[in-house]
Amino acid sequence: MLIIWGRINSHNVKKVVWGAHECGLDFERRDMGGSFGYTPDYLAKNPNRLVPMIDDGSVTVWESNAILRYLFAAHAPQLWPADPAIRAQGDQWMDWQFLYADAQRDAFLGCVRGGKDGSDPVVAKSAAACAALMAMVDAQLARQPFLSGESFGVADIPMGTYAHTWLSLPIERPALPHVEMWMERLRTRPGFQAIAAVPFT
Secondary structure, X not given: XXXXXXXXXXXXXXXXXXXXXXXXXXXXXXXXXXXXXXXXXXXXXXXXXXXXXXXXXXXXXXXXXXXXXXHHHHHOHHHOXXXXXXXXXXXXXXXXXXXXXHHHHHXXXXXXXXXXOOOOHHHHHHHHHHHHHHHHHHHHHOOOOEOOEOOOOOOHHHHHHHHHHHHHOOXXXXXXHHHHHHHHXXXXXXXXXXXXXXXXX
């Protein structure tokens, strides 16, 4: 059975849990990181001192997007484009998500951990940076229904996880209709519903 190591309130762990659902995998998630700390065995396998990490039989993988690519290639080839050109178009959005995560950090920490809202200057600056980047996502989704292309795929999970948070924070947001329609499509997926129900704290 697949073992997912990591605390469920981590965005990066949520991505992997969502991915495991999409792949139709039975899995067990074990708390690690944050207030749970790290065991010597975990650190021996993952020197990064971060979550998540997976054990899939004899295969151990860390780094959330690397895990997603592995899971989909190994267990859900129907959602993993065979054409490298198509796959690369999704890959770029998966990697770009880390730029977005940096922009959202202060808004997330200020609102969720600090009890602030969009009136706080630090939160407002972060929210504005997020809005500018989400406008890029909206422009892409005006051309195609999913970041993965014409149908849902692995590339929708990283930004879908962060977009769910963005839409939940008490901040001002511009109207981005294509992002909203994309999120409505994502909300129908059981894997998304599993992570969306998790409290941010």
